[in-house]
Amino acid sequence: MVPTVKILNIDLNTIQFQLLNTDITVANALRRIIISEVPTLAIDIVEIEENTSALHDEFLAHRCGLIPLVSTQIDDFVYINQCSCTYANCERCSVRFDL
Secondary structure (H helix, E strand, O other): OOOEEEEEEEOOOOEEEEEEOOOHHHHHHHHHHHHHHOOOOOOOOOOOOOOOOOOOHHHHHHHHHOOOOOOOOHHHOOOHHHOOOOOOOOOOOOOOOOO
């Protein structure tokens, strides 16, 4: 059998397809490649000024990193390693959130 891809639906931001006649390891490899190539925003550096909760700072920082962030302007950003700024926190490669 020959592996085939059947496109079910395509629009500007999404594609639905069926992967047929292939091994699960190939499907998983394809899934991992797709996930790694999708541009994402994530909380990377967390500075906690005052924590009066029962939770440790590291736990709170880790949980902040798990929050999914959505941006309609993701195409306007540049990866930090591709940015020409000298301090790696400019408005082209980073976003600042205050909570």
